[in-house]
Amino acid sequence: MREEPYKQELRSIVGDAFFKDDAESLVTHSYDGTPMLQKLPDGVIYPKNTEQVSQIIKVLGKYGIPLISRGSGTNLCGGTVPVQGGIVMVMHRMNAILDVDMQNLTATVQPGIITKKFIEHIENLGLFYPPDPSSMAISTIGGNIAECSGGLRGLKYGTTKDYVIGLECVLASGEVLRTGGKLTKDVAGYDLTKLLIGSEGTLAVITEATLKLIPPPKYKKTMLAMFKDIYGAARTVSKIIENQIIPATLEFMDNPTIRVVEDFSKLGLPLDVAAILLIEQDGELEMVERDIAKMAEICKEELADRVSVASSQEEALKLLTARRSAFTALARLRPTTILEDATVPRSRIADMVLEINRIAQKHNVQICTFGHAGDGNLHPTATTDARDEEEIHRVEAAFEEIFEAAIRLGGTITGEHGVGMVKAPFLEWKVGSAGIEIMKNIKHAFDPQGLLNPGKIFAKETRRRVVIDHG
Amino acid sequence: MREEPYKQELRSIVGDAFFKDDAESLVTHSYDGTPMLQKLPDGVIYPKNTEQVSQIIKVLGKYGIPLISRGSGTNLCGGTVPVQGGIVMVMHRMNAILDVDMQNLTATVQPGIITKKFIEHIENLGLFYPPDPSSMAISTIGGNIAECSGGLRGLKYGTTKDYVIGLECVLASGEVLRTGGKLTKDVAGYDLTKLLIGSEGTLAVITEATLKLIPPPKYKKTMLAMFKDIYGAARTVSKIIENQIIPATLEFMDNPTIRVVEDFSKLGLPLDVAAILLIEQDGELEMVERDIAKMAEICKEELADRVSVASSQEEALKLLTARRSAFTALARLRPTTILEDATVPRSRIADMVLEINRIAQKHNVQICTFGHAGDGNLHPTATTDARDEEEIHRVEAAFEEIFEAAIRLGGTITGEHGVGMVKAPFLEWKVGSAGIEIMKNIKHAFDPQGLLNPGKIFAKETRRRVVIDHG
Numbered sequence: 001m002r003e004e005p006y007k008q009e010l011r012s013i014v015g016d017a018f019f020k021d022d023a024e025s026l027v028t029h030s031y032d033g034t035p036m037l038q039k040l041p042d043g044v045i046y047p048k049n050t051e052q053v054s055q056i057i058k059v060l061g062k063y064g065i066p067l068i069s070r071g072s073g074t075n076l077c078g079g080t081v082p083v084q085g086g087i088v089m090v091m092h093r094m095n096a097i098l099d100v101d102m103q104n105l106t107a108t109v110q111p112g113i114i115t116k117k118f119i120e121h122i123e124n125l126g127l128f129y130p131p132d133p134s135s136m137a138i139s140t141i142g143g144n145i146a147e148c149s150g151g152l153r154g155l156k157y158g159t160t161k162d163y164v165i166g167l168e169c170v171l172a173s174g175e176v177l178r179t180g181g182k183l184t185k186d187v188a189g190y191d192l193t194k195l196l197i198g199s200e201g202t203l204a205v206i207t208e209a210t211l212k213l214i215p216p217p218k219y220k221k222t223m224l225a226m227f228k229d230i231y232g233a234a235r236t237v238s239k240i241i242e243n244q245i246i247p248a249t250l251e252f253m254d255n256p257t258i259r260v261v262e263d264f265s266k267l268g269l270p271l272d273v274a275a276i277l278l279i280e281q282d283g284e285l286e287m288v289e290r291d292i293a294k295m296a297e298i299c300k301e302e303l304a305d306r307v308s309v310a311s312s313q314e315e316a317l318k319l320l321t322a323r324r325s326a327f328t329a330l331a332r333l334r335p336t337t338i339l340e341d342a343t344v345p346r347s348r349i350a351d352m353v354l355e356i357n358r359i360a361q362k363h364n365v366q367i368c369t370f371g372h373a374g375d376g377n378l379h380p381t382a383t384t385d386a387r388d389e390e391e392i393h394r395v396e397a398a399f400e401e402i403f404e405a406a407i408r409l410g411g412t413i414t415g416e417h418g419v420g421m422v423k424a425p426f427l428e429w430k431v432g433s434a435g436i437e438i439m440k441n442i443k444h445a446f447d448p449q450g451l452l453n454p455g456k457i458f459a460k461e462t463r464r465r466v467v468i469d470h471g
Numbered sequence: 472m473r474e475e476p477y478k479q480e481l482r483s484i485v486g487d488a489f490f491k492d493d494a495e496s497l498v499t500h501s502y503d504g505t506p507m508l509q510k511l512p513d514g515v516i517y518p519k520n521t522e523q524v525s526q527i528i529k530v531l532g533k534y535g536i537p538l539i540s541r542g543s544g545t546n547l548c549g550g551t552v553p554v555q556g557g558i559v560m561v562m563h564r565m566n567a568i569l570d571v572d573m574q575n576l577t578a579t580v581q582p583g584i585i586t587k588k589f590i591e592h593i594e595n596l597g598l599f600y601p602p603d604p605s606s607m608a609i610s611t612i613g614g615n616i617a618e619c620s621g622g623l624r625g626l627k628y629g630t631t632k633d634y635v636i637g638l639e640c641v642l643a644s645g646e647v648l649r650t651g652g653k654l655t656k657d658v659a660g661y662d663l664t665k666l667l668i669g670s671e672g673t674l675a676v677i678t679e680a681t682l683k684l685i686p687p688p689k690y691k692k693t694m695l696a697m698f699k700d701i702y703g704a705a706r707t708v709s710k711i712i713e714n715q716i717i718p719a720t721l722e723f724m725d726n727p728t729i730r731v732v733e734d735f736s737k738l739g740l741p742l743d744v745a746a747i748l749l750i751e752q753d754g755e756l757e758m759v760e761r762d763i764a765k766m767a768e769i770c771k772e773e774l775a776d777r778v779s780v781a782s783s784q785e786e787a788l789k790l791l792t793a794r795r796s797a798f799t800a801l802a803r804l805r806p807t808t809i810l811e812d813a814t815v816p817r818s819r820i821a822d823m824v825l826e827i828n829r830i831a832q833k834h835n836v837q838i839c840t841f842g843h844a845g846d847g848n849l850h851p852t853a854t855t856d857a858r859d860e861e862e863i864h865r866v867e868a869a870f871e872e873i874f875e876a877a878i879r880l881g882g883t884i885t886g887e888h889g890v891g892m893v894k895a896p897f898l899e900w901k902v903g904s905a906g907i908e909i910m911k912n913i914k915h916a917f918d919p920q921g922l923l924n925p926g927k928i929f930a931k932e933t934r935r936r937v938v939i940d941h942g
Contacts, residue, residue, distance in 0.1 A: 346575055
């Protein structure tokens with residue numbers, strides 16, 4: 001059988017070595033970091049430069065074939081599953097650091113660079129790029145931009161959107177668009193840079209990014225506070241912010257999370273406490289000392305069982321690494337791990353934890369909670385088994401109620417993971433029907449044929465509001 | 472003659488007292504802070520709440536009448552001139568501070584609140600809202616959001632877009648849309664909040680905003696450095712950033728600006744220097760001391776004539792106020808003052824100043840330059856006379872070349888003033904034809920009838936590229 005003409009055209013752009021449609025390539029690109037979602041693409045392509053991306057988009061546009069651009073696929077919202085088939089475009093070959101500008105404190109990179117590799121490169125030059133998603137050892141900067149990734153340092157330093165100041169992208173037409181630049185200020189027309197960040201590959205394909213760098217903090221201290229009362233820990237979070245302290249990190253782990261993290265990392269974490277707060281402050285020495293002392297005081301006021309300051313950078317790093325491993329550690333418990341990211345105003349953390357526990361109990365499912373408490377971004381995580389249909393239904397029902405609770409508390413359905421397929425049925429709860437309509441219009445403005453990552457963000461049908469049973 | 476039906480409908484929404492179409496009201500709303508632009512509207516309306524805004528938009532949509540929403544009209548891009556007639560909607564009655572949330576460090580306000588009044592209110596509560604446009608004594612928060620206003624503190628703290636985390640707005644359909652919330656993280660769909668910021672009233676009418684507040688810096692020091700060589704001052708700016716110091720303020724004034732500011736403010740500024748840098752650092756005491764000392768050293772390396780640290784908060788405030796008065800002071804020189812804001816990467820400040828002076832000389836026009844040097848945002852300001860047509864043509868030709876030079880140096884046509892009418896012919900130079908097309912599509916996605924602030928951002932025709940004469 002002769003190969004379809006569009007595939008021949010794609011091969012002629014990138015060469016045979018960089019277009020694949022063998023069974024193995026299709027299967028390995030049929031899923032991403034999200035459990036229970038899979039669909040085979042029709043091919044996988046690896047462009048080496050912007051010009052090739054443009055040519056590929058033009059060919060796919062001509063034939064009406066969907067295009068799913070992706071990095072390492074570490075997202076947790078089904079953002080890169082080729083749910084309507086089509087061609088998966090992997091950006092890994094476009095992984096150069098094109099420029100680090102020490103005068104303007106910017107870096108310009110291609111999208112396929114691994115986040116951690118980029119961060120290490122920058123740190124070796126004595127500079128600082130704060131966004132640090134937990135997946136950063138594997139994720140790409142392009143993927144971080146597509147999903148507007150957060151991370152542990154988001155509370156004090158902001159997320160990916162706060163550090164991207166210029167983009168090059170290829171539009172659905174194949175045209176190349178450049179936005180922003182090495183500029184901290186630019187109000188020439190609508191802010192397309194910010195619109196593209198977090199647009200999940202549905203508006204354009206990002207081919208280059210200019211990132212803002214900042215001077216690194218001079219000192220850092222790390223502290224652990226253990227609580228017998230989970231709500232004491234949650235109240236501590238609110239009180240710290242209320243005292244006008246913005247720590248570099250303010251992470252929360254509940255008891256089930258502590259248990260698996262300890263089992264995984266052997267740090268000697270106590271197994272008998274209800275919650276741990278992992279707190280970091282960085283900056284000038286006197287401020288770090290003052291803030292750490294004040295936060296320790298607040299922890300004690302909220303009846304922390306124990307407060308301990310890491311004695312060395314190594315110990316601090318171990319603690320942070322342990323926290324970052326929470327997802328991996330939880331994933332060992334049972335066959336399927338569903339990590340969510342309901343987000344609330346910081347003042348409602350205690351209420352949200354209470355709600356999550358109540359809902360988990362009601363549906364008889366196991367949900368551990370950890371997350372970036374300082375910005376109200378919790379990761380309730382269900383450990384379950386995808387093969388047990390009945391249990392999965394209970395897990396889904398519980399998460400529906402959790403999202404409902406987040407909205408009710410003034411929060412949102414996703415703080416940093418994105419909408420993708422997983423949150424699409426709930427998006428209207430947050431943005432309303434007027435918001436959905438405007439977003440669909442924007443999508444159409446960029447991608448009239450609907451070929452860029454179709455089936456994401458917008459659901460065929462909005463999930464009905466679940467009536468919360470307060471009984 | 473009976474009044475037109477749409478006017479009757481508007482009166483019935485707000486009451487006779489709040490719809491005006493007498494000659495005086497029309498004239499006073501026919502212009503804004505921008506010189507040489509004027510057009511009479513057909514009426515002026517003052518809504519008191521979101522519901523009225525929605526009703527007004529529906530009526531105007533039904534009759535196909537343009538709507539120009541505005542605050543105090545301090546913009547400098549012709550952003551609120553009713554260039555196609557229609558109804559000017561003044562937001563001053565909607566000026567409440569609805570909520571200051573000390574737990575989440577947010578404030579929720581109506582758009583008509585005066586910026587300075589809001590900042591003072593927040594500071595009295597011990598909190599900090601950094602965006603400080605020079606017009607802040609008159610401008611409104613709603614206007615700041617529409618134009619994405621910057622200010623003196625933008626270098627270290629960012630501009631309006633970095634502090635708006637939620638919006639309520641009324642769409643062209645009359646529907647009310649809510650975006651974001653009291654959330655530092657929210658990735659539920661496209662970032663409509665950031666898209667609306669800086670959209671200059673062309674996408675929706677902002678009726679409420681939730682703003683992020685931060686803890687105020689503990690200490691502050693202010694320093695003046697005088698330079699005999701203007702490029703020494705410009706190089707100092709680059710060197711400060713290169714040394715990884717991000718000062719709170721890093722302002723530049725050239726000699727003509729110093730002269731008028733001194734004449735206006737009687738501070739004893741030296742009149743024989745080529746340029747002054749006004750430098751502030753804030754934060755922790757030890758860091759402020761260290762940074763000020765290091766910056767003084769850099770100034771001396773670049774042959775600063777004199778470096779003096781303000782001896783008191785009062786003196787520092789006087790210096791800042793003097794800098795803020797530059798526009799007002801320059802406006803006294805000649806009948807017409809045209810203040811622009813070409814912006815370049817910080818490392819190109821010296822080149823840009825050189826270009827501005829060369830271009831001014833070539834066209835024999837008087838251009839003073841001051842501005843936010845730390846973020847590459849310069850305000851070349853022409854003092855001229857609108858009645859002298861020949862001179863105005865020379866001024867316009869000079870500014871065209873200045874924008875061209877900014878683009879050539881990797882900059883933009885506007886760093887903080889917006890596009891409005893003034894920059895519309897140049898927008899394509901920055902964003903390209905693909906950018907213009909996408910922006911027009913976005914405009915259409917929000918406002919299919921084209922009634923929201925028509926005639927702004929998009930020009931009928933792009934100004935041809937000026938060929939720079941390097942002779």
